[in-house]
Amino acid sequence: MIELRKITGDNIDEVIALEVGENQKDFIQTTNLKSFADAHMLNADGIPATPIAIYADGVAVGFLMYIYDTLDHESFEKEVFYGKKSYFIWHIMIDKSYQGKGYGKLAFEKMLMDIETTPNGEAEYVTLFYRTSNVIAKALYASFGFVDTGIIQDNSMLAIKNLEGK
Numbered sequence: 697m698i699e700l701r702k703i704t705g706d707n708i709d710e711v712i713a714l715e716v717g718e719n720q721k722d723f724i725q726t727t728n729l730k731s732f733a734d735a736h737m738l739n740a741d742g743i744p745a746t747p748i749a750i751y752a753d754g755v756a757v758g759f760l761m762y763i764y765d766t767l768d769h770e771s772f773e774k775e776v777f778y779g780k781k782s783y784f785i786w787h788i789m790i791d792k793s794y795q796g797k798g799y800g801k802l803a804f805e806k807m808l809m810d811i812e813t814t815p816n817g818e819a820e821y822v823t824l825f826y827r828t829s830n831v832i833a834k835a836l837y838a839s840f841g842f843v844d845t846g847i848i849q850d851n852s853m854l855a856i857k858n859l860e861g862k
Contacts, residue, residue, distance in 0.1 A: 698802040699751045700760075700810070703732065710756035711749045717792040724789055728759045731787040735761055744816040750790070750803040757794040760807055761786040764816035767823065771847055777821055777856060783811045785824035801836060808840060812859060820859060825852040 703711055712729045726734075735745035743765050750758035762785045772778045785807070790800045811822055824842065826833040828851055834844075842855040 697753060698799060698806060700803065700806050701749045701751055703747050703749050707749055707756060708732070711759050714756065714759055714789065714791040716789055717795070720792075724787075726787065728787070728789070731759070731761050734786070735763075738763055745786070746815070748807070750799065752794065752797070752799050755794075756791075757799050758788070758790040758803060760788040760803060762807065762811060764819065767821065771849065772854075775845065775847070777823075780821060781817065781819040782821040782823045782856075783814075783816075783819050783859075785822065801839075804836065804840065814859075822857045822859060823854060825849065825854055827851055828853050 701707065711732070712727075714728055716724050732747050735747040738745040743763055745761060745763045747759070747761040749756055750760060762783050764781070764783055767775075767777050767780050767782045788800065788804065788807075790803075808822065822842075824837065826837060828848060834853070834855075837855050840857065842857045845854045845856055847854040
């Protein structure tokens with residue numbers, strides 16, 4: 697059973713210790729520790745960030761994080777979603793020892809269900825970047841309704857999903 701848990705002093709060390717395999721390090725932009733630190737800085741700056749530990753049967757197996765912000769990067773200026781509120785998936789990973797068991801897909805699904813409740817405010821979209829060379833990620837995100845925008849930054853594609861009913 698997959699469970700998403702708040703990160704606390706009791707489980708932060710478990711989350712920081714999680715790693716992807718060598719063949720996936722190019723797909724992950726940053727470490728769990730750096731993402732967790734980013735969450736604290738973003739929250740201090742008034743941008744809601746939600747870091748979450750992924751557990752399977754009581755064992756920490758992964759980490760994810762999303763933020764709530766405005767889509768206002770200069771490369772979006774000509775797009776219809778520019779200036780709109782979005783939940784942006786900042787980071788998602790499953791530890792190398794637990795990959796291939798479907799935990800990432802289940803955790804992603806639970807995270808999207810949480811986002812659809814708009815916990816930090818109304819939004820029209822959920823967005824994320826994935827490495828263009830990561831065909832597994834592309835297929836996973838497409839299966840949840842994400843569509844490639846054609847916007848590429850640092851070899852990563854911006855994908856976007858309309859929130860239901862928005």
